[in-house]
Structure formats: structure tokens, C-alpha cells
Amino acid sequence: MTVVELFKQQPERKPAxxxxxxxxxxxxxxxxxxxxxxxxxxxxxxxxxxxxxxxARRAWDGRTAARYERFMRAAEAAGNMDLAKEWEERGRAxxxxxxxxxxxxxxxxxxxxxxxxxxxxxxxxxxxxLGGVMAVHSGQLADVAVPLMTTVELIHWLVVIxxxxxxxAVALGPWLLLAAVWAVGRHxxxxxxxxxxxxxxxxxxxxxPSVVVVALRDxxxxxxxxxxxxxxxxxxxxLSPITLAGCGVEVDVTLPxxxxxxxxxxxxxxxxxxxxxxEHEVYVSVAPAAxxxxxxxxxxxxxxxxxxxxPLVLDETLTADYKNGRAPWGVDLRGDAALISLYQKHVxxxxxxxxxxxxxxxxxxxxxxxxxxxxxxxxxxxxVGDWAMWDGLATVLIQGPTDEHVVAATEMVEGVFEExxxxxxxxGSSFPPLVCIVDEAQVAYGCGAKGDDGRPYGGAKATSRxxxxxxxxxxxGRAVNVTIWEGTQDPTNENLPxxxxxxxxxxxxxxxxxxxxxxxxxxxxxxxxxxxxHKLRQGVDKGQLxxxxxxxxxAAGQVSVNVRTHFIDDDQAQAIAERAKAxxxxxxxxxxxxxxxxxxxxDDIAAVLGNSPxxxxxxxxxxxxxxxxxxxxxxxxxxxxxVLEAVGAAPYKSDGVMVVSRERVLEAIAERDDEEREAVGx
Numbered sequence: 001m002t003v004v005e006l007f008k009q010q011p012e013r014k015p016a017x018x019x020x021x022x023x024x025x026x027x028x029x030x031x032x033x034x035x036x037x038x039x040x041x042x043x044x045x046x047x048x049x050x051x052x053x054x055x056a057r058r059a060w061d062g063r064t065a066a067r068y069e070r071f072m073r074a075a076e077a078a079g080n081m082d083l084a085k086e087w088e089e090r091g092r093a094x095x096x097x098x099x100x101x102x103x104x105x106x107x108x109x110x111x112x113x114x115x116x117x118x119x120x121x122x123x124x125x126x127x128x129x130l131g132g133v134m135a136v137h138s139g140q141l142a143d144v145a146v147p148l149m150t151t152v153e154l155i156h157w158l159v160v161i162x163x164x165x166x167x168x169a170v171a172l173g174p175w176l177l178l179a180a181v182w183a184v185g186r187h188x189x190x191x192x193x194x195x196x197x198x199x200x201x202x203x204x205x206x207x208x209p210s211v212v213v214v215a216l217r218d219x220x221x222x223x224x225x226x227x228x229x230x231x232x233x234x235x236x237x238x239l240s241p242i243t244l245a246g247c248g249v250e251v252d253v254t255l256p257x258x259x260x261x262x263x264x265x266x267x268x269x270x271x272x273x274x275x276x277x278x279e280h281e282v283y284v285s286v287a288p289a290a291x292x293x294x295x296x297x298x299x300x301x302x303x304x305x306x307x308x309x310x311p312l313v314l315d316e317t318l319t320a321d322y323k324n325g326r327a328p329w330g331v332d333l334r335g336d337a338a339l340i341s342l343y344q345k346h347v348x349x350x351x352x353x354x355x356x357x358x359x360x361x362x363x364x365x366x367x368x369x370x371x372x373x374x375x376x377x378x379x380x381x382x383x384v385g386d387w388a389m390w391d392g393l394a395t396v397l398i399q400g401p402t403d404e405h406v407v408a409a410t411e412m413v414e415g416v417f418e419e420x421x422x423x424x425x426x427x428g429s430s431f432p433p434l435v436c437i438v439d440e441a442q443v444a445y446g447c448g449a450k451g452d453d454g455r456p457y458g459g460a461k462a463t464s465r466x467x468x469x470x471x472x473x474x475x476x477g478r479a480v481n482v483t484i485w486e487g488t489q490d491p492t493n494e495n496l497p498x499x500x501x502x503x504x505x506x507x508x509x510x511x512x513x514x515x516x517x518x519x520x521x522x523x524x525x526x527x528x529x530x531x532x533x534h535k536l537r538q539g540v541d542k543g544q545l546x547x548x549x550x551x552x553x554x555a556a557g558q559v560s561v562n563v564r565t566h567f568i569d570d571d572q573a574q575a576i577a578e579r580a581k582a583x584x585x586x587x588x589x590x591x592x593x594x595x596x597x598x599x600x601x602x603d604d605i606a607a608v609l610g611n612s613p614x615x616x617x618x619x620x621x622x623x624x625x626x627x628x629x630x631x632x633x634x635x636x637x638x639x640x641x642x643v644l645e646a647v648g649a650a651p652y653k654s655d656g657v658m659v660v661s662r663e664r665v666l667e668a669i670a671e672r673d674d675e676e677r678e679a680v681g682x
């Protein structure tokens with residue numbers, strides 16, 4: 001082999017020895033048998049350590065007044081001062097008895113010595129007497145000492161036996177003590193969950209007081225942990241009785257002094273994990289009592305089970321009553337039916353995309369449609385057919401996402417606003433319910449289209465035609481049975497203005513992304529009290545709503561309810577809509593895409609006045625009816641008076657008859673035009 005070949009032939013590099021051994025050690029350490037052995041050692045070690053703590057605690061409690069102190073503090077924390085005084089009295093009695101026992105110990109040696117001396121003398125005398133009896137019987141004087149010698153021999157053998165047993169007893173004693181504390185620890189389950197065999201671990205087991213107390217103790221709140229440790233077993237007094245509540249349990253926790261409800265509510269995830277539950281299976285809210293939180297804890301996996309079908313589907317004879325009835329929306333977490341009143345209620349439903357917003361809103365509308373007195377005007381700004389069954393049921397139905405559809409929807413809402421104003425001109429009258437529904441309302445708020453006058457249709461500013469109409473309905477609509485429902489997604493200040501969202505009586509939110517969005521949807525107070533739509537699982541908790549406001553029955557102090565809504569698919573919705581149509585004599589649905597130019601009553605009045613300085617009101621009404629029969633044929637004097645009074649051009653008497661002044665009408669038109677120009681300029 002040449003020198004060149006020698007250099008070309010490189011020796012094979014073997015892995016470093018430490019790497020080979022490292023890999024082997026890693027395999028051994030991560031092997032399931034090694035992990036099982038580690039869990040076994042940790043489990044039994046913690047049984048012994050925990051058992052020692054339990055025994056030491058019991059011994060300490062038996063020798064001191066610590067037990068009475070814990071119960072007294074627990075009673076004080078729970079606000080039960082009478083019980084606290086009772087435990088204080090018991091503790092005082094215990095200390096007095098203990099003091100007396102210690103005083104008795106001072107004279108115990110003297111009494112023991114006297115007792116031993118008397119006992120020895122009596123025993124010796126008894127044995128001698130027994131020996132005398134034996135000697136008399138046998139005639140042998142030596143028998144007098146037999147009982148004494150027998151006793152001495154017995155003592156000798158006892159000493160011999162003790163000497164034999166002492167060594168093994170000393171050797172076995174610690175092991176027997178260890179076995180005893182191990183048994184106590186095993187009975188008390190002092191080992192951590194991860195160290196237990198898989199079959200013995202608590203995979204969402206039943207909720208009992210000790211489980212709740214331990215979960216609160218390990219929550220990470222120092223003051224709470226210290227208080228519970230000091231209370232010991234008495235910490236269970238912080239809990240109300242655990243009651244069944246639907247697919248879970250409910251318990252109120254009175255927090256010790258120094259612990260705020262916020263500290264517990266802000267640690268919902270950790271609390272759920274301490275209870276061996278997922279975060280969505282534990283709900284924390286403020287209870288009516290002061291310094292108290294209410295926990296609702298679901299059975300493990302129960303919230304992932306579907307709820308039953310809607311009563312609207314099951315009962316084909318079901319009808320609705322707008323004023324006195326309640327819509328079957330779903331079930332709450334307790335499993336009770338969530339029945340909601342829609343009478344004179346503005347509604348807002350919001351959430352992230354594809355979480356069941358339209359289905360939830362449509363379920364309410366389907367129930368209300370079974371009241372034949374209710375009129376619907378509806379705009380679906382998604383336009384994929386979710387509301388197609390309203391054709392022939394709603395007087396106005398708009399379907400589509402374009403600017404033209406937004407323009408039509410805006411004009412529809414403005415028409416509802418004008419109807420509201422017309423009704424307000426006749427105070428004390430009763431009117432049939434009119435419900436305006438806008439689904440995907442964020443499309444309307446985000447539209448940039450402008451009208452011929454320069455005013456935008458969409459947007460969140462005061463010049464927005466859609467926003468102004470919605471706000472106007474929010475302000476006064478309910479008084480005359482005019483309400484508006486909006487469904488919107490992914491709320492922001494731009495696509496859901498503050499003044500608009502706060503005008504709703506019922507505010508419901510599906511899964512949301514952030515706490516800030518939750519506060520936009522429901523308001524700050526419900527979220528601070530525990531409402532948490534941002535904690536719902538996107539894509540999993542579809543159709544689950546957090547509802548705040550009016551409509552649902554709530555317990556005292558409760559500000560929100562979690563509702564799992566019934567899902568009604570398109571075919572079922574179509575069938576329910578057909579039943580609603582059968583209750584009506586026939587509704588001609590109008591698409592407002594090809595809407596006529598809006599009617600301006602003030603301009604029409606000016607037109608019919610012509611060049612006359614003033615005109616009798618009856619003649620004005622007649623000319624208006626001739627000009628636009630569809631709009632003005634049903635007008636009466638109160639209608640005409642209401643329009644003119646609103647702009648400062650009210651009819652007045654002249655020569656004993658009511659007349660309308662042309663000059664006043666023209667001044668009102670000029671003033672209105674100036675205001676609109678100023679609004680556009682801003």
C-alpha cells in the first residue's frame with residue numbers, strides 16, 4: 001500500500017462512547033417500565049410522607065386547641081359569628097381541662113410512689129396469707145414461701161421473654177410504624193394524580209367538598225391557600241351544599257377575608273384543571289351574597305353531548321304569543337329550558353364566523369312567525385338562502401351582500417323608522433308588532449356607498465343613514481311595538497358602533513376571540529361578573545350563547561345565562577315557515593332592490609299648496625291623496641298635523657278654519673336642507 005493510498009483510506013469513525021451510553025441511558029429512562037417504576041416509587045413514598053403528615057396533624061390536634069381554632073376561623077370566614085363563639089367556648093373549656101391535667105401531673109410522682117408502696121405491701125401480705133393457708137392445709141411450714149417464690153419465678157421468666165423479644169421488636173418497630181403511616185396515607189389518597197395507576201386516576205370524577213377545597217387551595221392565591229390550610233378539615237364550611245344542576249353541580253364558595261372574587265374568577269382555567277375538568281366545563285360567576293363566588297361544574301364530557309330538537313320541530317301545533325309567550329331558544333347549563341320573552345325587545349346576536357349566529361337568530365324569528373299578528377321586514381346581507389323561507393312571510397325580503405343590497409336594506413330600516421314616527425303621532429293607540437331583522441349587519445355598517453345628497457349609507461358616524469335609522473328605532477321603537485334585531489360577526493367599534501349595540505335589550509354572544517370583544521357584545525358589567533363568550537371553543541361550542549340583558553329569567557344577582565340553542569336546519573325551518581304562512585291570509589313579499597324614490601311628505605305638501613299663501617287642511621289632504629294615492633289615501637288630520645308640527649309648521653286657525661301656511665312650510669324645508677348640508681360638511 002502506497003503512502004497516497006494510506007492517506008486516501010480514512011478510518012471509519014465510531015460514535016463517541018459517551019454518546020452511545022447517553023442514548024442507551026435515554027432509552028432506559030424513557031422506557032414505560034422505568035416510568036412505571038418511578039411512578040410506583042413516588043406513589044408509595046408520598047403515601048408514607050402524606051400519612052406521616054396526617055398522623056402528626058391528628059396528634060397535634062389531640063394535644064392542642066388547634067382544631068378549635070380552625071373551626072372558629074372557618075365560622076368567622078363564613079360570617080357565622082354565633083358558631084364562631086360556640087367553638088371559642090369549646091376551645092376555652094379544652095384549655096381549662098388541659099391545664100387541670102398538667103396541674104395534676106405535679107403531684108403524680110408522690111401519688112404513684114404511695115400507690116406502689118401500698119400495692120407492694122398489700123400484694124406481699126396477700127401472698128404470705130395465701131402461703132399460710134397452704135401450710136395449714138399441707139402441714140408443711142415451708143409452703144408459706146411458695147406463693148412468693150412463684151411470683152419471683154414469674155418475674156424472672158417475664159424478664160427472659162422480654163430480653164428475647166426486645167431485639168426483634170426494636171428492629172421491626174420502625175417498619176411497623178412506616179407501614180402504619182403508609183396505610184393512613186393510602187386511605188387519605190395523599191399521592192399526586194400522575195403517580196397513580198391509570199385505572200385509579202380521577203378522570204373527572206364526582207365533585208365532593210374535599211375536591212373543591214383542594215382545588216381552591218391549589219389555585220395560586222396565597223391568602224386563600226393559607227386560610228384553607230389553617231382551617232384544615234373545617235374549610236368545608238366555606239362551601240354551600242353541593243346541588244345537582246342539569247348536567248353538572250353547583251356550589252357557592254364564601255371566600256375568606258382578604259380574598260377577592262376577581263382573584264378566583266381570573267383563574268378559571270387553573271381551577272378547572274384542579275377539578276379535573278376542561279376549562280369550558282367550569283363556570284365561575286359572582287353569587288348574590290357578598291364575597292361569594294358561584295361555581296358550576298359540568299360532568300366530564302357532558303357539554304359535548306348534543307341537546308334535543310327544538311319544540312318547534314317536535315310540536316306542529318305550537319303557536320306563538322308575542323306579548324305573553326316565550327320562545328324556546330334552547331337549554332341552559334342546568335338543563336332547564338331557556339324560554340325568552342321577545343315582547344318589545346331589541347335583539348343583538350354576535351360572534352365569530354360560522355358559529356351558529358344565523359341559526360340562533362332564525363330560531364327566534366321562526367317562533368315569533370307563528371304569531372300571525374307580527375309583521376317582518378328582513379334583510380339578509382349574506383344572501384346564501386338562510387332566510388329564503390321568509391319569501392311569502394315577510395313583507396320585505398332583501399338577500400345579497402352588495403352595496404345595492406345595503407342601500408335597499410338601509411331604505412328598509414328607514415321605512416321602519418318612518419312607520420315608527422307615524423305611530424308615535426297617535427299616543428295611546430295600540431299597533432301590531434313590526435320586527436325588522438338585519439342579518440350580517442356588519443356589511444351595512446361597513447358599506448362606503450353614498451346617496452345623491454352625499455350622505456353615506458353605512459359607517460358608524462352620525463351622518464350614516466343606516467346607523468341613524470337603527471339608533472332612532474332603539475330610542476323610541478319599543479313604545480309602539482317596533483323592534484329591530486341585528487346579527488353581526490366579529491364585533492369591532494367600526495362594524496358595531498357603541499351607541500348601536502348598547503340600545504339592545506337582549507345581547508347574546510357566541511364564541512368570540514378576545515375579552516374586549518366580549519365586552520363589546522355583552523357590556524362590561526356582565527363580563528366582569530363572569531360572562532365569558534371569549535372562553536367558548538370556536539368550532540366546538542357552536543350554537544352556545546352567553547345571553548345578557550332582559551328576556552330570560554335569571555336568579556337574583558345573575559346577569560348572564562349560557563344557553564345551548566336548539567339547531568333547526570333549513571328543511572325544518574322551511575316546514576315551520578309554511579305553518580306560519582298558513583296562519584296568515586297571504587303576504588306579498590317585496591324586494592326593495594327596485595325601490596321607488598322615497599316619499600318626502602314635506603315636499604309634497606309644499607307642492608300641493610302651489611302659490612296659495614295658505615290652504616284649508618281638508619283641501620291639502622284631498623290634493624295629497626290625488627298626488628300619491630298609495631301614500632296619502634289613508635291620511636287624516638292627525639297625520640298631517642304630526643308631520644307639520646315636527647318641523648315647526650303646524651296648522652293654525654284662520655277665519656274659524658284650520659289652514660296650512662305655505663310660508664311656514666317653505667321655511668321648514670329650507671331649514672332642513674341647511675341642516676343636512678351642515679351634517680355632510682362635518
